[in-house]
Structures are given as C-alpha cells and as structure tokens.
Amino acid sequence: MPPFPQRLKDLGITRPTLLLDRNRAVQNLKRMKRKADSAGIRFRPHFKTHQSAEIGKWFRSAGVKSITVSSLDMALYFARHGWKDITVAFTANPLEIKAIKSLARKIKLNLLIDSGELARGIASALPAQVQVWMDVDVGYHRTGIPWDDAGQIVDVARAIRESKKLVLAGLLTHSGHTYHAKSAAEIRRLHQESLLKLRAVRKKLLEEGIHPCAISIGDTPSCSVAESFAGADEIRPGNFIFYDLTMSHLGACRDEDIAVAVACPVVARYEAWNQVVIYGGAVHLSKEFMMDEKGRRIYGYVAHVGENSWGAAERKAPVLSLSQEHGLIEMNDTFLQEIKVGDPLVILPVHSCLTADLYRSYLTLEGKKIERRQSNDPEPNYSLDADKRR
C-alpha cells in the first residue's frame, strides 16, 4: 500500500469526507475487549458511536455478543443485523411500545426503568419477558433514581419483581460527569466513587431480599483509564471505538488513537489574516466545541499527516469558526506556505459520535465505503427480518 499522503490523494477527495482508519478502530476495540476479559466482566459495547452493521461485524469477530444502543430505532436496526442481546440504555419510552413488543418477541431485550409506574405500564403491554435495569444516578444528574434514595430504589425493584413480564437484571448507570474531569486521576476517582455508590445500593437491595443484582457501568473515560472494575459485572463504553479530541484532551486516549477524521478540501487561503477556508462546515463536523488555552471555541484541529495515517493534532491549526458548509482555520505562515487551494486537510473531530452521525457512510483509508445507519429515518421500520436493503 502506498504511504498515507499518497493514499489521501488517491482517495480523490473533492468534498468533505468521513475517513475511517480501520486498523485503529480494531486496535481500540481489541484493547477494550482485553481489558474487560482481564477484569472478568461482560463487554457490552455501546453502538451509538459507529451505528454500522459492518463495523458491528468487527465486534462479533472479536467475540462480542451483547451490545448497547441509545434508541429503539437503533435496537431495531442492529436486531435486523443479527444481534440477539441488546440493552437500550435510556429510560424506556412507553410511546414506542410497538418497537418494544417487536424486539421482545425476537431477541433478549434489556430496558431501562426509573419508576414503578413505568415498570407496570410497560409490563402490561409486553408479549414476552424482558430484562430490566434500574437507572441509577450516581452524580451526572441526567436521568435515574438518586443512588442515595434507597426507598425509591427498593420500591421500583419490587414493582419489577411483582410483574411476571419483567426480570430484574440489576443497576445501571452512566457516569457522564467524567467528561468534565480535569485529569485521568480525577476520572479514576469518579469511577471508583460510582462503583462504591452502586455497591452500597446493591447491599441495600440484598438486605431487602432482592437479588441477584448485576452492576453495569459505561462511560468511555472511566473504561479507558480505570485499572480496576471491582464490583462491576459489565461495561458499556461506546466512543472508544473512534475516540476524538475530547477524549485525548481528557487523557483517555492519544491523538494517534483517533480512528475517524474529516478530509476537507481547502477552498481559499488568506495570507494577510493567516487563515484558510475549507469546504467543511457545521453539517460536516457538528458544532460541538472545546476551549483552547486562550478561551476560544475550537471545532477541530488539523492533523499532521504521517506515513500510515493521520498523526497528532496541530494545536496551532485550529478550526475557529463554522458556517453551515464551510470552516475557517487559523494557521501560522510556515504551515500556510505548505498549503494550496484544493489540498485536502484532515480535521480531527471534537466529538466523533456527533460528527459520524452527519454521514451515511465511512471511507476507509483503503478506499472502501462502509455504510452506517441513517438517523431520523422518515418511517420507523418495525420489521426484524434481515435487512434486505444491504
């Protein structure tokens, strides 16, 4: 295979293109799988980041059998692609009972419950048993029963046990507050705190005669930096398959682990302002940003180009603003002199989940197109027959 700079040319980039370094994604996947295996816990990766049946196959080849998704539409898509054990890791939406019933009939469906009322409502409509997890809040304050509200947790657990259709799987949390940590050490501390809180809840439930009760945790920062998962039964990271600038900034990965990037052609150079304009805007990168040390909003960095793939982010070449279709990059004279109109720049994303969601396919560095699920399909597809469109 030719070196990366030549491959990048060979790809014939004429407009913003979502590139995927397959080798890196597979390395990220294998590293996380090994980590779960060494800890002796189930690896139930979150598929919201890649949303691709093809990439799902790489997980299956690595021995993964259970997955996580964040919507029933996504569960239907992966069930059509042969996945038989799926957790929908967000409070069950009773309006989507049609999708829930369709899935409950055919696969091992896992739902998230945060109240006795929701448990009874869902159970009454189910055609078959489903496993349910109690959504517990350990500090992120997005959803879930507060971990220290033992009364409510016991009540919900009892409502679940009283239903013949629901099987209590255990406690599930998403410690999303790790994304706001300032260091890997702080992530480790938050991770250990989360596990302590969940173990305390489990102890309380045992005292009430409620067991078995598994513990499921999930965020990519914790799963990337943690050395111990004592007390956990499964992990559900998602972003790690691609990582991104937010994760490398947190210390959860290196820039060189980032497996997706957007190739954007330069359409204009402004030497007087030390700026270039790329074809590549909010609809190609997303408006997710991070702050640099000068307090400016950064929507991505230009990556250096190495022998085999892209390399580290060039912090002196930030994407400083995005209009709908175009972006503005600041760079110093030295860098600017090397760039011509028409050159493709490789932009590392701030949040790969949102960037990838803007595309219908990935282009691998070998030039292969890999399709991904369409978000916001006009019509939900409730059928679980193998997807005929592929």
Added chain:
Amino acid sequence: MPPFPQRLKDLGITRPTLLLDRNRAVQNLKRMKRKADSAGIRFRPHFKTHQSAEIGKWFRSAGVKSITVSSLDMALYFARHGWKDITVAFTANPLEIKAIKSLARKIKLNLLIDSGELARGIASALPAQVQVWMDVDVGYHRTGIPWDDAGQIVDVARAIRESKKLVLAGLLTHSGHTYHAKSAAEIRRLHQESLLKLRAVRKKLLEEGIHPCAISIGDTPSCSVAESFAGADEIRPGNFIFYDLTMSHLGACRDEDIAVAVACPVVARYEAWNQVVIYGGAVHLSKEFMMDEKGRRIYGYVAHVGENSWGAAERKAPVLSLSQEHGLIEMNDTFLQEIKVGDPLVILPVHSCLTADLYRSYLTLEGKKIERRQSNDPEPNYSLDADKRR
C-alpha cells in the same frame, strides 16, 4: 381542522419529529418577496435552509426564478428539480469541476471567484459560459477580497473579463457579522455600511471602465429589518423561510414567525430537580446554542401551544443540555405539573438551518410528509436528468 393541541396528538409523535408550519413558511416567503418587489430588486433566495424540492415549488408559485445554494451538490439537486438560474454562493471549488461542467452545460450557473488564478483555472475547463460574482468582504472576514483592496478587485475583474468563458455579473457579499448585532438598529447600520462599501467598489470599477456591475447582498437579519436597499440589485436571504430563536432574539422576526420546531416526547420527569428529560438530543436539535441572561448555554426553548400552531417560546423552559439522543429541560413547578411522561413538547430551534439538516423530511401540521435533500450523500450525482427517485 381540529385545534393545534389535538392535531399535535393526532400526529402520533413517538420520537423526535421535525414539524413544519406550512402557512407560516409561505407567509415568511411572501413577505420577503413583497419587500424585494417594492425595492425593485431581484429576489434570489438561498435554498440551503430548506433544501427541499417540494418547498422550492412554493417559491416558484410565488414567482421566484433565481436561487442561491451553498454547494455544488445542492445546485445539482435543485437543477434536477427544474431550477435554471442558480448561484453557488461560496468560493468555487476547482476540485468539483465535473459538477461545474455538468451544470454549466444545462443551466445559467453563477459562481463565486476571489482570485485571478481561480478565474483562469475554472475558465480553462469550462464547456460553456458561466456568470461569475466577485466575493467581496465588507467586514465578516470569512471569505472574499477586502472591499478596500481596490487593486486586487480590479485585477480579479480584469482576469474575469479576459476569459471568454466567464461573464462578470458583479459584486457579492455575505454580511454574516449582522448575526452578532445587539439590536435591529445595529443590523440596519451594518447593512447600510455594507451597501456604502460595495457602492464605493463599484464606483472604482466604473472608473476603470469595468461595468456593468451588479450588487448582491444576502443575510436574513439585514433583509428582514432593512427599510432601504439603495444600490443593491438582488438579495439572497435563506433562513427567513423558517426563522428561529436566533432571529427572534435579534429582532429579525417574532417567535410566532418561526415555521419549524421539533416535537419531542417527554421520557422522564424529575420534580426534585425541576427537570424533564425529552427524547430529542444533539442529533435531533444540533448543538448550536445561544446564551440566556444568566450566561447559560440554551439549545432551544419549549414553545407555548396555541389554537392553530405553536406560539411564543417559554423562556422559563430552556433546553439546558443535550446528549446524543436526549435533552434536559428546566422548568418551574407550575409548568412541570401540567406535563406527563409521553407528552410531546414542541421545541423551537436555535438555528433552523442546522436543525433541519439533521432530518430527511418535514411533517406538516396537516400530517403531510415533505422530503428534503440528503446532505452528505455517499456518491455525488452529476446527472441533471429530472430526479427519478421522487
């Protein structure tokens, strides 16, 4: 037709859905058309906001014949849907010469040029004449030749005139800095400044014997609040068809003019925290935000629901955070008491162009699905035959 609250229920919202109030969009369209007609200037609306062949027909019914787009892919789409006079309002991308040639053969194509080198490069490959506009920067500093660099402007105009394939149409600017204005009065001032600068450039070109030279301006804030367009020959606003919270905050429209909104079901209520969680996140609303008076990032507001459509934004019910698929809304007790899990909330978007871009279709309040163009199609379609997929 039943009143709006009942219609909203009849739509059967089970997941985030992009609603379109057709009457409002048509009113916004007619208002802007009348304004251009009264000023005696061409109305060349920007279609990047709606990107829908069907909505394009409403413009055609109102007498619009010339349009603006922001990418060659978008130009190809609308050319396939019968549009014969299209301006691609961003620096021409020489890498997309295949699309440029395909369009130049069949329609009256207008391109944007910012250097003599680009003019010569494009001209040498063209099969037929195209009109070109010089991109002039009057203060936004995104792209364009600085308006006070007369030497460069004259050079580029000469390069255009020396080519047999390029016809100089005139000067084009996008005064995007109006989006950062603090009041309607400031928008009017920036608008008049832009026109003064462009008239000065035109005078300079006339002195050099370069004419005719039209003036094209475009931003929605200016076109919405301006009372005079003296010196302009055409306007190219886009966002006005839907408007959004950014525009109503600027004073460019009222909340009651906003023609798109996202219906999101409530999936959880947290009375202790005065919060509800909706199914509707960054992939349904976009991460575009505005700041409230407390300095918080706001990703949308819940709209009041009126008799015929949604009404004003409830500033006490802001969307305070977004994860990939879900959003968190703060609200006071009174509002919270009225809301049940499963109710659809109508969320007004901060930036309608980016929100609409996340969907493949609109749902009108009458329950009709209206398709929109897919951004980031895996393969560009260079054919200009009428779109067979419809």
